[in-house]
Amino acid sequence: MTQGDTTQQDIAAVVQNYFEGMIYGSKAKMQAAFHEKALIVGHFDGELSWMTRDDFADLCVEEAELKEGDSFEARIETSEITGDCALVKVVNQVLGVWFTDYLSLLNIDGKWQIVNKTYYAHPDA
Numbered sequence: 001m002t003q004g005d006t007t008q009q010d011i012a013a014v015v016q017n018y019f020e021g022m023i024y025g026s027k028a029k030m031q032a033a034f035h036e037k038a039l040i041v042g043h044f045d046g047e048l049s050w051m052t053r054d055d056f057a058d059l060c061v062e063e064a065e066l067k068e069g070d071s072f073e074a075r076i077e078t079s080e081i082t083g084d085c086a087l088v089k090v091v092n093q094v095l096g097v098w099f100t101d102y103l104s105l106l107n108i109d110g111k112w113q114i115v116n117k118t119y120y121a122h123p124d125a
Helices: 003-024 029-034 053-063
Strands: 034-044 045-050 074-082 083-094 097-108 111-121
Touching: 003 053, 003 074, 003 083, 003 097, 029 034, 029 053, 029 074, 034 053, 045 053, 053 097
Parallel strands: 034 111
Antiparallel strands: 034 045, 074 083, 083 097, 097 111
16 A cells, blocks of 8 residues: 555545544534534535534534435545645535535545535525
């Protein structure tokens, strides 16, 4: 295994924690995925929303419809890594809404963490 493979696997593990934390409402997984100062920004229902990691985690706990182990639809579309920075584009469905998320990650003290999430909620088709 090369260093690049390890980095990709480490980032994929962070994204998996993000997916499961958001979809299953696991605050612990959200806190593991996101840096404590991360921001979550996007438009939802026509309103601009800015949330902290903990506000977003609380919302996910409150709104979770699935329990751990239930299947869900989410995938990594693309990822780019430059040094200790990464940008990952993911697509997922939460509460019947499809989202495209852009996750900015930074390797801080040897640990990859999401430092920003910018999202787009796709309108109903």
